[in-house]
Amino acid sequence: MLLCLVSGILFFNACSKKDRIPGNGTVYNPTFLTLQLPAGWPAPAFSIFAANPLTEEGFQLGRKLFYDGRLSRDGNFPCASCHQQFAAFATYDHDLSHGIDNQFTTRNAPGLFNLAWMRELHWDGGINHIEVQPLAPITAPNEMGEQLSQVLQKLKNDTGYVRMFKLAFEDGAITSQHMLKALAQYMGSILSYNSKYDKVKRGEANFTLSEQQGYTFFKAKCETCHKEPLFTDFSYRNTGLTLNTFTNDFGRMRITGNRADSLKFKVPSLRNAALTFPYTHDGRLYTLGQVLDHYRNTVAPGPTLDPLLTGGIPMTSTERGNLILFLNTLTDTVLTKDPRFAAF
Amino acid sequence: MEKATRYRGWGLLFTATILLGTACSKKDTPAPDEPVGVVTLSFSHTVKGVPMVLNGPAYTNALGETYTIRKFKYYISNIVLGNGSVSDAEKESYHLVDQASTASLSFNLLPKVNSYTTLSFVLGVDSLRNVSGAQGGALDPLNDMFWTWTTGYIMAKMEGNSPLSNQPNNRIEYHLGGFSGPHSVLKKITLALPPGKTLDVRKGQISAIRIAADLDAWWQQPNSISIAGLPICTTPGAQAKAIADNYAKMFTITEVINN
Numbered sequence: 001m002l003l004c005l006v007s008g009i010l011f012f013n014a015c016s017k018k019d020r021i022p023g024n025g026t027v028y029n030p031t032f033l034t035l036q037l038p039a040g041w042p043a044p045a046f047s048i049f050a051a052n053p054l055t056e057e058g059f060q061l062g063r064k065l066f067y068d069g070r071l072s073r074d075g076n077f078p079c080a081s082c083h084q085q086f087a088a089f090a091t092y093d094h095d096l097s098h099g100i101d102n103q104f105t106t107r108n109a110p111g112l113f114n115l116a117w118m119r120e121l122h123w124d125g126g127i128n129h130i131e132v133q134p135l136a137p138i139t140a141p142n143e144m145g146e147q148l149s150q151v152l153q154k155l156k157n158d159t160g161y162v163r164m165f166k167l168a169f170e171d172g173a174i175t176s177q178h179m180l181k182a183l184a185q186y187m188g189s190i191l192s193y194n195s196k197y198d199k200v201k202r203g204e205a206n207f208t209l210s211e212q213q214g215y216t217f218f219k220a221k222c223e224t225c226h227k228e229p230l231f232t233d234f235s236y237r238n239t240g241l242t243l244n245t246f247t248n249d250f251g252r253m254r255i256t257g258n259r260a261d262s263l264k265f266k267v268p269s270l271r272n273a274a275l276t277f278p279y280t281h282d283g284r285l286y287t288l289g290q291v292l293d294h295y296r297n298t299v300a301p302g303p304t305l306d307p308l309l310t311g312g313i314p315m316t317s318t319e320r321g322n323l324i325l326f327l328n329t330l331t332d333t334v335l336t337k338d339p340r341f342a343a344f
Numbered sequence: 345m346e347k348a349t350r351y352r353g354w355g356l357l358f359t360a361t362i363l364l365g366t367a368c369s370k371k372d373t374p375a376p377d378e379p380v381g382v383v384t385l386s387f388s389h390t391v392k393g394v395p396m397v398l399n400g401p402a403y404t405n406a407l408g409e410t411y412t413i414r415k416f417k418y419y420i421s422n423i424v425l426g427n428g429s430v431s432d433a434e435k436e437s438y439h440l441v442d443q444a445s446t447a448s449l450s451f452n453l454l455p456k457v458n459s460y461t462t463l464s465f466v467l468g469v470d471s472l473r474n475v476s477g478a479q480g481g482a483l484d485p486l487n488d489m490f491w492t493w494t495t496g497y498i499m500a501k502m503e504g505n506s507p508l509s510n511q512p513n514n515r516i517e518y519h520l521g522g523f524s525g526p527h528s529v530l531k532k533i534t535l536a537l538p539p540g541k542t543l544d545v546r547k548g549q550i551s552a553i554r555i556a557a558d559l560d561a562w563w564q565q566p567n568s569i570s571i572a573g574l575p576i577c578t579t580p581g582a583q584a585k586a587i588a589d590n591y592a593k594m595f596t597i598t599e600v601i602n603n
Contacts, residue, residue, distance in 0.1 A: 051477065126494035131477030135485055136492040148486050176486055180478035255494050257527070257581050 026166040030055035035116060038193035040201075041229050044117045048130050048188045052181045057168040062186025064164065064344040065179060070154045071134075072144035073100055079137065079183075080343065082109040086336050088272035089113060089190065095283025100145035106247050108283035110268060111276045113192035113335060117230055123265045123281040125236060126255045131184045148176055155179065190341055192271050193229075194334035197326075201229075207329065214326025217319050224308060225267045231330065236264040237306040240299030244282045251281065262304050273327045275336070288324050296320070379457045381545035384552040385423070386450035387441050388598075389416060392560045398443055405563040409571040411506035411516060416559065417442035418500035419469050419482070419489065422532075423453060425460040425543065432456050438469065438482040440489065452550075460543040463553060464534040467592065468499030471523040471530065496521050496580070499529050500591060502562065509575035516571055518562070520588055522580025529580070529588035535597050544602040554599040561594035562587055 033054045037043070052058075066083075069075040082097040082105070083089040089112035091097040096104040107123050121127040127136060137143040138151060155161040156174050166172035168182055197215075199205035207215060218226075227233040236252040243250070243263065252261035265281045273279075278286045285291045295313040299305070315323070335341070389396040391403045391413075402410040418441055423434045432455040442448040473479060474496045483490075489498045498521045505514045520529050535555070537543060543551055563569045567586040577583050 048477075128475050128495040129477040132485070132490075132492075132495055135490070139492050152486070175480055176484055177478045177480040184477070257579075 026163050026172070028166060028168075028170050028172065030057045030168065033059065033189075035189060035191075037116075038191065038198070038229070041193070042117075045119060048116055048184060052131065052184055054185050054189070055168065057164070058182050058185040059189055060344070061161075061164045061168045062182035062184065063341070064161075065183050066186050067343045070158075071138055071146065071151050073146040073150070076100070077144045079134065082137070082143075083112050085338075085341055085343075086275070087111070088192065088275045088332065088336060090272075090276040092275070093277065095278045095286075097143075099140070099143040103142040105140075105143055106249065107281050108278060111272050112187055113190045113271065113332075114230055114269065115190065116188050118234065120234070120266070124252050124255050125266055130188055131180045134180060134183050152176060152179070186341075190335070192332040192335045195271065195332040196329040198229075198332075200329070208325070210322045210325045211329055212326075213319075214322035214324070215329075217315070217323050218326055221313050221315070222270075222323075225306075226270050231270040232267045235267055236261065237267055237309075238263045238302065238304045239265075239280075240294070240302070240305050240309055240312070241280055241284070242300045244284070247282060249281065260304060263302065264304060270327060271330045272332055272335070274331045288327055289320070292320050292323060379547040380454045381457055381547055382550040383425070383453040383455060383543065383545060384450055384550060385453060385463075385555065386552065387555050387557060388449070389443050390556055390558045390560075393558065396443060396559060403560075405560065405571065406568065407563070407570050409506060409508045411504050411508075411571060413443075413502065413504040413559070415444065415501055415503040417444070417448075417489065418467060419497065420465050420467065421469055421473075422466040424464045425453070425455050425458075425545075426462045426464065427458065427460045427542070428462075430458055432458065432460070436481075437465075438473070440482045440487055455545050457545050457547050460545065461537050461541075462534055463537070463543075463597065464532060467531040467533055467588075468521075468523070468529060469497040471528075473497075474523040491519075491521060494580070496523055499523075499588075502559070506571045506575065508570075508572040510572075511575050516575045517578055518576075518587060519578040520584045520591075522584055527581050527585040529584050531588060531592040533592060533595060535595060537597060537600055541600050542602075543600050546602075549603050551603060552599070552601040553597060554601075556596050556598045557594045558596075559594065562591045565590060565593065 033056055035049065035054060065071065066079045069078045069081075071078060077100055082091045084092055086092065091109040095108060096106065097109045099105050110123070115121075115130055118130075119128070121130065121133045122136070127133045135148065138146055139148060152174060155165075161174065165174045165178060169178045196205055200207055225233055225235065225237060241263070250262050252264040253259065255261075273288060277288070278284070279288075279291050285294060292315065295309070296315055297312065299309050299312040301310075396413060396416065398413055398416070400412065402412055404410050420439045420441055421437055423437045425432045434453050434455070439451055440448055469483065473483060483497070489501060490496075491498065498519045500518075500520045502518045504516050506516050507514055509516050522529050543553060545551055567590055569587055569590065574583055577587065
């Protein structure tokens with residue numbers, strides 16, 4: 001049995017052996033990993049690692065890239081500048097994040113976790129694969145502001161990267177494709193499934209009475225869009241937020257060109273909600289209480305308003321309070337403190 | 345005892361590795377009973393039949409609007425040679441043809457030995473590669489033909505200037521993409537060889553097909569495109585589709601050479 005396992009590992013490596021780069025002491029002999037999915041969760045609709053085999057070496061390269069400011073033009077804006085581990089990889093306490101040359105981004109940075117289930121990325125769903133997402137922030141003039149060719153040149157000039165690319169990829173080439181696949185291995189491995197809510201589901205903890213009542217209210221009023229266990233149904237909806245006349249952001253309509261998608265944005269996961277404030281695509285609501293008050297009182301009517309939100313979501317102050325207590329149980333401090341995802 | 349078991353294990357693995365090594369090296373070699381020849385496909389670009397010059401003379405479209413050209417590049421993918429009963433599809437068939445790069449204007453196919461009467465290809469990058477993550481080679485985003493705000497390749501790109509443009513520096517820019525839905529710009533193009541002519545692919549010989557692409561096709565038939573009305577088109581949609589409907593007809597085979 002053990003022999004079979006060992007053979008299996010070598011089976012993967014067998015094809016790589018013939019192309020090893022001789023004479024430099026760097027051997028491509030990766031350790032293949034399998035992303036362990038939380039028990040009872042639905043299988044992802046597609047495998048982000050199908051054409052990008054997950055390896056320890058690829059993951060570590062992706063981790064180094066994620067924290068490296070050299071991916072930006074002036075060296076100060078790594079991916080991690082807007083995606084902070086202690087905020088579940090959102091930007092803590094910022095409605096909009098800071099980009100290069102004292103600029104703001106135009107949308108609230110989402111938390112990064114459970115991306116293996118997310119077919120489309122960005123608030124408008126414009127990005128259809130995790131591997132190509134980093135091209136957007138790297139090249140955006142108000143985010144990292146750098147040219148792809150410049151990034152690759154900086155990596156090629158660094159002997160540490162030369163070595164790590166050789167360890168992570170069979171031909172060892174420092175290419176945009178390899179850089180993007182390594183970043184996808186790191187980001188796609190970030191899972192959040194150890195909140196108090198998860199422990200309750202696994203029978204390892206109990207809700208307080210208030211949390212339980214909040215959960216019951218959540219199941220009745222919120223769960224259609226924020227579907228468990230990922231707390232999103234991955235759809236795009238108009239939640240009755242008026243147009244931001246500064247950014248003129250119509251959301252999904254920019255991607256589809258369809259008027260019916262005007263002011264629709266992706267339903268965000270509620271996992272780690274307490275850490276990912278402010279909320280909404282432009283960060284206009286600073287607290288969970290303000291979000292719930294929006295659903296109670298200020299849902300704006302309009303032709304594309306989600307039918308489920310017509311008239312808002314009525315709730316008593318007690319229900320509002322209990323719901324916030326329940327949402328706080330979605331905070332995953334195992335993720336936020338996991339040294340495996342920390343700065344390289 | 346434990347040591348012996350381990351040695352036996354290594355022996356087994358060693359054998360397995362050799363077997364796998366053999367299997368891996370074989371996969372890209374064509375079977376010996378399928379000899380291939382070489383076909384050089386070359387592209388030349390014209391405007392109303394006159395050789396295109398970048399940053400050069402002013403050209404005039406069907407509406408009498410003048411313009412100059414700074415960039416002209418497009419993807420050719422999924423190349424297939426056929427003769428009615430047999431077809432030969434190039435593997436990993438993605439090519440970026442760029443007027444600014446002489447090297448990009450011709451490349452070799454390695455089809456099976458046969459006589460062919462049609463050449464077909466997709467102008468653009470097929471939808472599957474638009475949804476499959478990071479790509480390399482001709483499809484590397486470094487080639488400046490990939491959108492970052494909405495995932496997808498720019499299938500064809502033309503930039504230049506025109507006094508009719510109301511944009512900064514009288515710029516004109518056509519970045520044509522969109523791979524799905526009613527406004528997909530993907531065009532499958534089939535070109536018949538000149539009547540009575542065949543492309544004869546023979547082992548050890550180099551044949552050639554020369555293709556001309558005339559940019560003037562972009563402006564008319566079936567859709568009249570006005571520079572003044574549409575100086576910039578850089579998002580997928582009905583306008584991009586209208587130009588794509590035009591440029592689908594820009595290619596003609598000018599010569600077939602059998603050696």
